């Protein structure tokens with residue numbers, strides 16, 4: 001087993017010695033107060049990351065100058081001294097577990113949103129409104145004011161107990177806007193050549209140094225490439241990195257820009273992107289500078305983390321979503337519990353709420369598919385052993401059932417877990433052969449391992465009946481028996497060329513070259529992509545006007561981008577009328593009958609809970625709960641969360 005010795009080795013950053021090379025990437029919870037103060041919930045969020053062993057915990061975007069721009073609601077505002085009591089509570093909570101506290105300083109520039117402040121929207125150059133009000137070019141006086149505000153905000157952060165700050169110079173916020181030729185059209189000393197476009201960033205660094213001193217480390221987050229035609233490239237950013245080399249303590253490499261939303265799913269890399277997607281950018285920058293380099297983006301595999309550090313590609317790995325999936329990742333590496341780390345699925349559920357353009361108040365529903373405590377870390381950090389030990393029978397070994405069994409067992413209950421088939425895993429077993437779902441398979445294995453290492457009695461090949469419940473005599477029964485496919489009433493649905501999406505894994509050899517998928521929801525489209533990647537020609541038939549409408553917003557975007565790269569034809573507003581040996585007959589959007597040719601028809605028209613089976617088990621114990629897909633078919637997130645919730649409730 002790897003010892004991850006490079007990853008877990010200390011590093012000196014200015015006056016600080018980091019306990020390992022793992023930094024918790026900047027993030028916020030969205031559950032601060034309206035004034036931008038930290039709440040007990042948000043304190044719990046940051047504390048958990050420190051408790052899990054990260055060396056630096058970075059509080060996310062915090063505003064430096066409300067007068068000239070605010071990006072989001074409930075954002076920490078470092079220009080308001082009233083933030084101090086709650087900031088001090090947050091940094092104390094981080095320090096309590098041996099981590100350093102950092103905070104990210106941001107000015108939104110042209111991306112300021114007038115829903116959250118009243119003032120002018122400024123950018124490096126004038127432009128059309130993005131949210132409200134025209135974008136006004138910053139004159140030198142405003143530039144000086146903003147530079148000063150960055151320094152003041154850093155001073156406030158220091159006063160609030162932060163050990164360092166991170167300047168946000170990436171992702172299309174103000175400093176990045178100045179750097180980028182996409183946004184900066186100026187002709188004065190802040191525009192034109194790179195030295196001029198970089199000037200404001202250097203002024204900000206100097207101002208912070210002047211106010212906070214040399215023993216207060218500064219990290220600078222930059223986008224190593226914008227990946228937009230006419231935008232910043234890695235060559236530009238290597239030159240920029242040389243300009244800040246030695247002036248900051250960490251150069252932190254991310255990528256992309258909100259200026260072009262098409263890059264969003266690369267900025268927050270999805271399951272379709274290569275892991276560690278920004279590592280080549282960081283490597284190029286590291287070769288050109290002496291300052292330690294951190295890299296972020298889809299680094300969800302400890303072996304990759306160790307490879308990055310041991311091969312000198314970067315000095316620090318910054319983890320965003322992987323520490324939501326498992327905040328204890330650093331600690332588990334040290335304890336050699338690698339198989340117990342919940343992998344980030346890069347499913348983008350955590351972030352999607354922020355990006356939905358058609359709701360007025362985007363909600364950061366901070367939840368994680370594999371970690372049921374995210375969004376309620378504070379309550380989950382308090383152990384709640386049961387006062388009354390019960391015998392708990394969990395029926396169904398899918399994610400909901402396994403999580404319920406694990407949580408109930410941890411609370412001190414006696415748990416029996418019965419599974420009808422010959423292995424645990426439930427619906428996750430269906431996706432085992434899908435390459436872009438490999439982390440979900442890993443998560444299934446983690447759950448199985450957790451079940452097996454607890455005193456949980458597992459009974460496989462056991463279809464629970466009234467007699468079995470009576471024999472086992474549990475105090476509590478938890479039904480987690482899952483869902484079954486909805487079989488649409490279409491003539492020909494019983495033909496041998498028809499396969500239910502949930503059965504694909506078992507019938508791979510029966511799938512022909514031309515495939516028609518009936519149902520363009522998440523499941524149908526993921527299967528379509530999977531089959532196309534295996535060389536099939538696929539047509540997706542969807543009766544609604546669009547596909548994947550049940551997917552998380554950013555994941556949907558990422559999936560559609562992938563689908564467009566493969567031979568997949570998407571047909572919407574089209575209803576399947578019959579299946580024959582040539583394929584399917586549909587009614588198109590104008591009501592015309594059209595024959596689509598296909599050797600195999602995959603049916604992905606949704607799932608329904610096995611409520612009749614649940615009902616047949618209800619009456620044989622005093623306490624009975626129905627959870628997961630057998631309550632309502634939803635996503636892994638809901639299954640895991642409902643399992644955890646019932647485990648904490650019993």
Ligand SMILES: Cc1cc2nc3c(=O)[nH]c(=O)nc-3n(C[C@H](O)[C@H](O)[C@H](O)COP(=O)(O)O)c2cc1C
Nearest residue numbers: 025026027028060061268296297298299319320321
């Ligand atoms: C819930 C959440 C909040 C985030 N908030 C911020 C933020 O405040 N500032 C920032 O620069 N990046 C923010 N990010 C982006 C991360 O810092 C990171 O760049 C991104 O998630 C990619 O890294 P990952 O693959 O390790 O998650 C956030 C990410 C998540 C998941």
